[in-house]
Amino acid sequence: KAGVTQTPRYLIKTRGQQVTLSCSPISGHRSVSWYQQTPGQGLQFLFEYFSETQRNKGNFPGRFSGRQFSNSRSEMNVSTLELGDSALYLCASSLLHSDYGYTFGSGTRLTVV
Amino acid sequence: GQQLNQSPQSMFIQEGEDVSMNCTSSSIFNTWLWYKQDPGEGPVLLIALYKAGELTSNGRLTAQFGITRKDSFLNISASIPSDVGIYFCAGQLESSASKIIFGSGTRLSIRP
Numbered sequence: 001k002a003g004v005t006q007t008p009r010y011l012i013k014t015r016g017q018q019v020t021l022s023c024s025p026i027s028g029h030r031s032v033s034w035y036q037q038t039p040g041q042g043l044q045f046l047f048e049y050f051s052e053t054q055r056n057k058g059n060f061p062g063r064f065s066g067r068q069f070s071n072s073r074s075e076m077n078v079s080t081l082e083l084g085d086s087a088l089y090l091c092a093s094s095l096l097h098s099d100y101g102y103t104f105g106s107g108t109r110l111t112v113v
Numbered sequence: 114g115q116q117l118n119q120s121p122q123s124m125f126i127q128e129g130e131d132v133s134m135n136c137t138s139s140s141i142f143n144t145w146l147w148y149k150q151d152p153g154e155g156p157v158l159l160i161a162l163y164k165a166g167e168l169t170s171n172g173r174l175t176a177q178f179g180i181t182r183k184d185s186f187l188n189i190s191a192s193i194p195s196d197v198g199i200y201f202c203a204g205q206l207e208s209s210a211s212k213i214i215f216g217s218g219t220r221l222s223i224r225p
Binding site: 035104 | 133146148154155156157158161172197201212213214215217218
């Protein structure tokens with residue numbers, strides 16, 4: 001079966017712009033989590049969605065937001081981009097909320113210039 | 114805040130050697146996970162541990178959930194070139210509903 005699909009794979013934006021990243025989970029998976037990966041900070045938890053509801057949130061500013069649709073696909077949005085937002089954004093899906101059989105996508109590499 | 118201390122940060126091995134890495138914390142965990150990440154890809158789950166003292170193997174990989182619930186280790190036996198990559202430990206805190214936190218990773222390289 002298809003894995004977790006993240007689009008786009010690469011993105012270049014300028015400071016002040018906003019960006020929307022997309023994640024399609026494995027068919028049947030209802031939980032989607034987002035992580036930011038940088039060389040300096042490692043993998044940092046952004047948020048988790050289950051059944052279109054945000055279930056948990058990390059320590060990121062309000063510029064970072066997300067949502068989940070009825071088909072479990074998820075998007076995350078970053079507004080007013082800063083240089084420090086350059087990172088690999090990873091989406092992970094699992095069957096149920098609090099199910100830790102995470103499957104990660106290949107990520108979206110965001111570069112802010 | 115909550116933190117996982119993963120060590121070593123990097124290691125160079127000869128093919129055929131055994132490898133050991135670990136994660137420790139001052140907090141108690143309900144779940145320990147070990148992932149491997151190859152360049153340009155997302156992490157792939159290797160082993161999941163759900164009970165203190167649990168020892169689980171996946172081929173040449175063996176991981177254990179520490180009895181204090183504050184640590185875990187991963188061993189790789191008879192390393193081969195495709196073992197090269199970054200290994201992450203991750204855990205779900207006892208105090209957290211579902212958030213998983215990650216260690217900083219161990220970069221495994223083959224010594225030429």
